[in-house]
Amino acid sequence: METNQKLKYERPVIKQLNTGVTNKFGPQMGFMPHTHIDGIAVKDLINTYGSPLFVLSERTIRQTYQEAFSAFANRYPNVQFAWSYKTNYMNAVCNIFHQEGAWAEVVSRFEYEKALKNGVPGDKIIFNGPDKTTDDHMVAVQNNSPIHIDHLDELYSLMAVSQKLGKRPKVAIRVNMDTGVQPIWDRFGFNYESGQAWDAILKIIQTDRMDLVGLHCHIGTFMLSTNAYAVATAKMADLALNIKRQFGIDIQYLDLGGGFASRNTLKGTYLNGADVAPSFHEYAEQICSTLIRAGFRSEELPLLILETGRALIDDAGFMLGTVLANKRLSDGRRATIMDFGVNLLFTAFWYEHTISPAQECSQYTEDTVLYGPLCMNIDVVRESIRLPLLNKGDQVVVHRVGAYNMTQWMQFISLRPNIVLIDTDGQPHLIRKAETVEYLTQLESTPAHLSAFDL
Amino acid sequence: MKLRKSVAVSENGFVFNASRGDSFSANPTGARILDWLRDGKSEEEMKTLLLDLYDIDETTCEKDLYDFLKVLKQHNLLDV
Amino acid sequence: MNRIPITIAVTGLNNTDNPGPGIPVIRSLRESGYFEVRIVGLVYENLEPGLYMDDMADVVYTLPYPSMGHEMLLSRLVYIHEREDLTLIIPNFDAELLTFIKLAGRLSAMGIRTLLPTQEQFESRQKDRLTDFARQFGIAVPKSDAVTGIGELMQVLAESRYPVVVKGRFYEAYVAHTADQAQQYFYRLSAKWGFPIIVQQFIRGQEFNVTALGDGKGRLIGAVPMRKTYVTSNGKGWAGIAIEDDTLLDMARTVVIQTRWGGGLELELIKEDSTGDVYLIEINPRFPAWVYLATACGQNHPEALVRLALGQTVEPFTDYNVGRMFVRYSWDMVCDLSRFQQIATTGEVTIRPEALA
Numbered sequence: 001m002e003t004n005q006k007l008k009y010e011r012p013v014i015k016q017l018n019t020g021v022t023n024k025f026g027p028q029m030g031f032m033p034h035t036h037i038d039g040i041a042v043k044d045l046i047n048t049y050g051s052p053l054f055v056l057s058e059r060t061i062r063q064t065y066q067e068a069f070s071a072f073a074n075r076y077p078n079v080q081f082a083w084s085y086k087t088n089y090m091n092a093v094c095n096i097f098h099q100e101g102a103w104a105e106v107v108s109r110f111e112y113e114k115a116l117k118n119g120v121p122g123d124k125i126i127f128n129g130p131d132k133t134t135d136d137h138m139v140a141v142q143n144n145s146p147i148h149i150d151h152l153d154e155l156y157s158l159m160a161v162s163q164k165l166g167k168r169p170k171v172a173i174r175v176n177m178d179t180g181v182q183p184i185w186d187r188f189g190f191n192y193e194s195g196q197a198w199d200a201i202l203k204i205i206q207t208d209r210m211d212l213v214g215l216h217c218h219i220g221t222f223m224l225s226t227n228a229y230a231v232a233t234a235k236m237a238d239l240a241l242n243i244k245r246q247f248g249i250d251i252q253y254l255d256l257g258g259g260f261a262s263r264n265t266l267k268g269t270y271l272n273g274a275d276v277a278p279s280f281h282e283y284a285e286q287i288c289s290t291l292i293r294a295g296f297r298s299e300e301l302p303l304l305i306l307e308t309g310r311a312l313i314d315d316a317g318f319m320l321g322t323v324l325a326n327k328r329l330s331d332g333r334r335a336t337i338m339d340f341g342v343n344l345l346f347t348a349f350w351y352e353h354t355i356s357p358a359q360e361c362s363q364y365t366e367d368t369v370l371y372g373p374l375c376m377n378i379d380v381v382r383e384s385i386r387l388p389l390l391n392k393g394d395q396v397v398v399h400r401v402g403a404y405n406m407t408q409w410m411q412f413i414s415l416r417p418n419i420v421l422i423d424t425d426g427q428p429h430l431i432r433k434a435e436t437v438e439y440l441t442q443l444e445s446t447p448a449h450l451s452a453f454d455l
Numbered sequence: 456m457k458l459r460k461s462v463a464v465s466e467n468g469f470v471f472n473a474s475r476g477d478s479f480s481a482n483p484t485g486a487r488i489l490d491w492l493r494d495g496k497s498e499e500e501m502k503t504l505l506l507d508l509y510d511i512d513e514t515t516c517e518k519d520l521y522d523f524l525k526v527l528k529q530h531n532l533l534d535v
Numbered sequence: 536m537n538r539i540p541i542t543i544a545v546t547g548l549n550n551t552d553n554p555g556p557g558i559p560v561i562r563s564l565r566e567s568g569y570f571e572v573r574i575v576g577l578v579y580e581n582l583e584p585g586l587y588m589d590d591m592a593d594v595v596y597t598l599p600y601p602s603m604g605h606e607m608l609l610s611r612l613v614y615i616h617e618r619e620d621l622t623l624i625i626p627n628f629d630a631e632l633l634t635f636i637k638l639a640g641r642l643s644a645m646g647i648r649t650l651l652p653t654q655e656q657f658e659s660r661q662k663d664r665l666t667d668f669a670r671q672f673g674i675a676v677p678k679s680d681a682v683t684g685i686g687e688l689m690q691v692l693a694e695s696r697y698p699v700v701v702k703g704r705f706y707e708a709y710v711a712h713t714a715d716q717a718q719q720y721f722y723r724l725s726a727k728w729g730f731p732i733i734v735q736q737f738i739r740g741q742e743f744n745v746t747a748l749g750d751g752k753g754r755l756i757g758a759v760p761m762r763k764t765y766v767t768s769n770g771k772g773w774a775g776i777a778i779e780d781d782t783l784l785d786m787a788r789t790v791v792i793q794t795r796w797g798g799g800l801e802l803e804l805i806k807e808d809s810t811g812d813v814y815l816i817e818i819n820p821r822f823p824a825w826v827y828l829a830t831a832c833g834q835n836h837p838e839a840l841v842r843l844a845l846g847q848t849v850e851p852f853t854d855y856n857v858g859r860m861f862v863r864y865s866w867d868m869v870c871d872l873s874r875f876q877q878i879a880t881t882g883e884v885t886i887r888p889e890a891l892a
Contacts, residue, residue, distance in 0.1 A: 009509035012485035012523040014470065016530060017478045017581065017879045182683050182730050272604030275634055328522055332529045364482040391515065469876045478872075480880055 010362045011389045034356035034397040039426040042320055042358040042395055050434065051322040051395065052340035054406060054419040058096055060316035061402075062424065065100045068312060071280035075288035078303045082126050084258055085111040087309030087403045088317075092421050092431040094118050097312070105307045109136045116143075126255070126307070128174070128216070130154075130188065137161045141169045148172045148216045148255070150189055155200060162209045172214030172255060173200050177235050179219050179228035188218065192235050201239070205247055212249065215239055218257025218307070222266060226278045230286040232256065237294035240302060253303035256287055262314035264351040264400045273351075280311070310403040317402025319345055320358070323394045324373060334368045336390055341372015341379040344416065345401060346408040348372075348381045355381075358395035361388035374413050406432075411440065456524070457534045458492040472532060479530065484509075488523060492533070498524065538571040542619055543841065544647075546577040547627030548585025548592065550824070552865070553771055556627045556799075558585045559827035561592065563837040566830065570841060575619050576886075579628075581879050587870045589886060594619065597882040601631045605638055612638075616645055623648045623844050625837065627821055633657060650751065650798045650844040652820055659794075660818040663704060663731055672793035674786070675814050677738050677805075681731035688721050689714070691734050700735040703728035710737055738814055740807040743780070744772075746826050747787045748836045750843050751797025757836050757852035758787040759829040764860070775825060776860040777832045782806070782813050790818065799826070799836060825861060832856045 035042055038057050046053060065081070072079040082105035083097035089111060094104070095118055104115035107129030115125045122143025130150040132140070137158050140147050142165070149155050149171055162169050174189030175197045190196040204212045219232045233256060240251040260283055265273035291304060321340040329335050342348050355370070365386045372379035381398075390396070409416055415435040420428050458464075461474035468486045470479040481489060484505075491501050498520065505516050527533050543564060547555030557576070564572045576585055576592030579600055586595050596615050599607045615621065624647055626635040635642075636657055639649050651657075659668045669676040677700075680691045692699070692714050701720035702708040707728065711717035721732050747758040760783040763772035787802055799822035805814050822836065829836050832855040842849045877884045 006510040007508055009511040009515075010482060010484050011519045012482065012488050014479050014481040014485045014489075014523070014526060014530070014532075017480055270602050270630065271633065272602055275601075275605045275637060326522075328525060332526065362482065465876065465880075467876075467880045469880045471872065471876070478875070478879065 010364065011391065013364055013366055013389060015366065032356065033359055033361055034399075035358055037318055037397070038422040040422060040428060042397060045420065045428065046320055046322065046395060048428070049418045049420055049430065051320060052338075052344060052417050053320045054344075054401070054417065055318045055320060056090075056093065056402060056419065056421045056431070057316045057318075058421055058423045061093070061096050061313060062100060064312050064315060065097060065102070068280040068306075068308065069100070071284040072288060072304065072306065075284050076291060076301075076304055078301055080253070080303055080305050082124075082255075082305055082307050083312075084307050084309030085114060086407055088313050088406050089114055090406055090419060090421075090431055091118055092429070093313065093406075103305075107131070109133070109139075112136070112140070112145075123170075126305070128307075134161060137169070138165065141165055141167055144170060146170045146172060146213060148174050148214075149200070150174050152200070155203060159207060159209050169210045170213045171204065171210045172212070172216045172253070173197060173204070174216045174218070175236065175239065177217065177219070177232060179231040179235075181220055181223065181225055181228040183220075185218065185220055189216070192239070197239065198242075201243060205243075205249065212243070212251070214253040214255055214302075214305070215251055216255040216257065216305075219259060221259050222261045222310070223259045224261050224276055224278065226282045226286045229256065229283055230290045233287050233290040234294065237291060237296070241295055244300075250300060251302055253305050254291070255305035255307065258306065258308035258310070260308045260311035262310045262400060262403060264314060264347070264353065267350060267352055277311075313402035314400045315402065317400065317405065319398035319401045319405070321396055321398065323390050323392050323396070325392055326390070329369065334366050335371060336368050336387070337371045337373060338381060338396070339373050340398075340417075341374045341381060343372065343374055343379070343410045343412045343414065344405065345372070345381060345398065346405055346410070347401060347403070351400075352382065352385075353401065354399040355385060355387065356397045356399065357388050357390060358397050361390070361394075364389060376413070411435065415440065456492065456498070457495050458489060459532055459534055462489075462493075462532050464489045464493070470532070472530075475531060477530065479532075485523065488520070489527075489532075492527075538567070539569060540571045540573065541622050541841070542573045542575060544575040544577055544615070544619070544621050544624040545592070545627065546579075546598070546625070546631060548576050548578050548583040548595070549580070550584050552767065553769065554824040554863075556822045556824045556826055558588070558591055559824060559830075560625055560627060560822060560837045561585070562827050563830040563835050564841065565591075567835065567838040567841075569838060573619075575615065575621060577615075577624075578878070581875055584868070586878065586884065586886075587868050587874060593887045594885045595878065595883065597878060601628075601634045605634045608634055609638055609641060612642070612647070613645070616647060621647045623841055625649075625840065626651070629819070629821065632820055648844040650840050652751075652794075652797055652800075656794050656796060657820050660820065662702070662817070663733060665815070665817070669815060672789070674789055674793070675812060677736040677814050677816070679733050679735035681733050682721075683730040683732070685718065685721065688718065688732070688734065692717055695734065695736065698737040700737050702733040702735060704731060704733070708735075738805045738807050739809070740805045742816075743778070743783055743804045743806060744775075744823065744825075745783055745787045745802040745804065746823050746829050746836065747791060747800050747802065748839055748843075749791035749794075749796035749798065749800065750849065751795060753792050753795045755788045755791040755851060756839050756843065756849055757829065757834040757855075758784050758791075759832055759834055759855050760784065760787075761825060761828060765862075772825060772863075774860065774862040775828065777828055777855065777857055779857040780806075782811070786813050786815065790815070799840060828859065828861045829855070831861070832859045 082103040085106045103124040104120045105126045106112045122145045125145045127140045127145050128148045175192050176186045176189045177192035190200045215236050236254045243249050261277040263274040263277045321338045324337045324339050327335045365388050368387050370382040418434045419432040421431045422428050463471045468481040545557050547557030549555040550558040561574050574592045576595035577598050585591050636651050636654050663681050666679050682688045698710050698712045700708050701711050701717050703724040709720040745758050745760045748756040750756050760778050760780050761775045763775045765774035767773050801819040801823035803817040834852040834855050839849050
């Protein structure tokens with residue numbers, strides 16, 4: 001029988017070599033397809049769970065946590081992590097961190113209830129943030145949760161609650177400060193330099209209705225400068241030592257917050273994020289060595305609490321998606337429309353996400369605008385990305401999407417997809433089902449006079 | 456529709472338009488189509504050739520060829 | 536003396552009107568008395584002029600941009616190393632240095648040596664940290680304050696004597712003689728480069744540059760001071776002359792000893808007319824584009840860098856010929872399209888076949 005062996009097809013492409021910019025580096029420098037996640041084929045995941053799809057790697061979460069924890073624990077005797085719920089509050093994710101030993105750090109009643117339901121003991125739920133009602137305070141005080149006071153109004157309201165319950169709340173104050181990094185996050189907490197923080201401390205100690213157990217700060221987000229943490233640690237230690245000196249009170253913990261950068265590339269930065277993000281060891285070195293040298297007696301070194309979220313989870317999250325269409329814009333640029341957009345990938349507003357093809361691909365590439373599926377002009381996943389030639393139906397993997405996407409995603413225009421967690425044995429588990437029309441409309445009610453119409 | 460006389464295509468896909476000084480790089484499929492255009496092949500003929508040569512369905516072939524020819528025009532490589 | 540054969544990769548072949556140091560570095564290496572060099576040129580763009588010069592690089596490869604991340608760069612270097620068996624890489628671009636610094640350990644594991652500042656040294660000399668840097672090492676810099684708001688600016692101005700220099704975070708600087716002017720520049724620079732804006736005391740004096748080399752262990756191996764005698768409209772030296780001045784050399788020695796700097800560097804200095812005091816304005820963490828002047832004056836810094844990177848004992852230079860001058864010129868090379876074609880389509884070009892080289 002005669003066989004007609006046809007050539008493997010690749011879309012024809014031509015690109016201008018303008019102003020000498022090198023477009024490719026010979027056949028040796030291709031795009032590496034990302035075909036598997038923790039041993040499972042991307043193709044199989046999409047076949048089973050649909051596209052788009054969020055995938056989380058339990059193995060990566062645990063490895064990252066252990067690396068971060070040991071970076072601190074090897075440098076300081078007394079370290080506790082608290083998982084920042086707002087970064088990713090899928091219960092399965094939270095419980096991985098709790099199994100690893102992390103407490104919960106929450107910034108709303110909703111998150112607080114989630115932590116309780118997950119089984120976190122009340123005294124291991126740190127209640128942060130400017131939004132706490134009297135009722136929230138009552139519940140937190142009853143549960144003996146550390147409450148981090150954000151403003152004077154909260155301080156007074158908490159004093160009233162304490163009187164009403166006849167119970168001494170465990171509190172810390174949030175301190176903001178100049179660490180040499182702009183902008184100063186002075187909207188949260190009490191300022192160090194102006195003496196506000198000290199005044200709040202005096203108020204708490206002198207009114208004697210609550211126990212000042214800790215001091216908290218959170219100096220910024222995506223901090224690429226590790227030195228700022230040394231400055232912050234020194235100022236926090238200074239406050240704690242002053243409290244000891246003047247009132248004989250031992251501050252039990254210093255909570256340095258979070259803000260560690262992940263390896264994503266921020267928009268507008270020239271160098272690749274993976275190259276500039278400091279390691280856990282670099283952050284730990286600044287914080288721990290400052291704390292050790294601050295002047296605490298060795299048996300009185302306070303517990304060091306860290307609430308880093310992004311750097312612990314970003315690498316473990318992937319977004320899988322499919323090409324809906326290719327088109328050519330009026331200026332000749334290539335555009336590719338994906339089945340996921342800024343509705344699911346909220347971080348596309350901040351990051352130049354790394355995106356890999358999920359199947360064997362050609363060595364030839366083209367500069368492409370990557371759009372999401374929304375019928376809205378803002379839905380741009382990447383303004384310009386060099387990708388191999390993708391065809392309709394081809395699949396891609398977006399990297400480092402574990403932080404903030406599964407909490408800030410928008411139910412806008414379409415429904416939110418499945419989330420799958422791959423366990424350490426390589427088994428997939430559905431941890432949040434795709435939304436349905438029924439799920440979304442169950443809370444709606446239509447007044448009787450609007451229930452029918454005639455078209 | 457024909458490739459401009461001033462356009463040279465080398466074996467490794469380097470394309471040079473002498474009348475404007477522009478240079479380009481084409482992948483093997485692209486370079487092959489440029490050769491066919493030089494020979495004056497019609498769009499329909501090129502489609503048949505592609506379908507014969509490659510493992511590809513007719514819709515994709517037609518879509519990609521249409522798009523490629525548009526890009527060539529945009530780059531001033533074709534006599535209109 | 537038998538010269539030792541060695542293969543060295545060099546970046547920065549962009550000797551355009553804002554030239555990179557690659558070609559002067561190669562030129563110095565080709566004049567080496569110790570080494571018989573084979574040069575692997577590394578380019579980011581197809582039209583870097585050094586790529587079209589027949590007597591500089593033996594072979595040239597393209598590199599992915601530093602912005603594509605160090606993994607991409609590393610895999611390209613692995614490929615090049617397999618073909619060329621590199622002994623050493625000398626990176627010459629500011630934008631790529633941090634990436635090479637981070638890769639230094641892995642390059643060394645592959646058998647490729649470098650001599651570079653540490654990441655800490657590299658970062659501590661950045662513009663908005665220069666004051667701290669100088670204070671730490673007891674080096675004089677003009678008093679400068681980083682300001683982020685108009686209130687802060689006015690506060691700093693109230694304590695300053697005019698004129699002051701108002702500087703953008705990364706580039707650009709203006710001399711302001713009044714508060715109004717300073718405020719104007721503040722708005723202009725912050726719109727363009729963001730915050731902070733640096734307000735610096737203006738030093739009336741003469742500017743000098745020093746090209747220097749540190750061994751990474753606290754020794755200054757060589758230094759040659761130069762005064763620009765002619766600059767282009769964008770401030771690049773078009774002509775300059777090697778001068779004799781011990782205070783400038785002392786400053787270079789202090790910087791290199793205090794920081795234990797490894798590799799080439801250029802200091803931008805200003806000498807105050809009224810006092811003769813020398814202030815440090817900027818440290819560039821690599822050789823300058825005029826480094827060949829040092830070679831021509833008797834201090835071949837690139838050659839010494841190679842010897843240090845190989846672990847040889849290098850005695851510091853003690854002397855140089857004062858009064859040698861350089862004048863840059865431009866020259867239209869006429870080339871065949873084939874070299875451009877080759878680099879654009881394959882990413883590599885052999886300029887001098889190994890048999891001939």
